[in-house]
Amino acid sequence: MTLLVAQNLSAALGSRPVLHDISLSLASGHLVALVGPNGAGKTTLLEAVAGLLPIDEGRVLWRGTPLRLAERREFIFYLPDGLRPWDDQYVARVIDFFAATYGRSEGLVAQTISSVGLAPVLRKRVRALSKGFARRLMLARR
Numbered sequence: 001m002t003l004l005v006a007q008n009l010s011a012a013l014g015s016r017p018v019l020h021d022i023s024l025s026l027a028s029g030h031l032v033a034l035v036g037p038n039g040a041g042k043t044t045l046l047e048a049v050a051g052l053l054p055i056d057e058g059r060v061l062w063r064g065t066p067l068r069l070a071e072r073r074e075f076i077f078y079l080p081d082g083l084r085p086w087d088d089q090y091v092a093r094v095i096d097f098f099a100a101t102y103g104r105s106e107g108l109v110a111q112t113i114s115s116v117g118l119a120p121v122l123r124k125r126v127r128a129l130s131k132g133f134a135r136r137l138m139l140a141r142r
Helices: 042-050 069-075 091-102 106-116 131-140
Strands: 002-013 016-027 057-062 065-067
Touching: 002 042, 016 042, 016 057, 042 069, 057 069, 065 069, 091 106, 091 131, 106 131
Parallel strands: none
Antiparallel strands: 002 016, 002 057, 057 065
């Protein structure tokens, strides 16, 4: 089953074109790698698909339904590499903050912690986390 389709995407940063007529299709159950040299537009493409960068032409479809910019931000979660805010906070505190902000129940929070495997680091500061655990924290906060 095809989950996500980007058709003929084009985007510019100011007057500089950064994507031109790019298409891709992502199917359920498949692993995809986006490979290319620095500056090739990999991150820009992901930001455009996720709705962080407006596209000038083309469209993004989720399970066959076109998604407007605001809808892409709801359906697609983009986690950039190297993002690690709240360095001085404890992991449990960060999770509690976002749970309260989004009105998540204790049960859902516990399920999320378990599903992403954060239990071993709840009492650690964010700055002490490995790259993998930091990414898990970023996933859990959503």
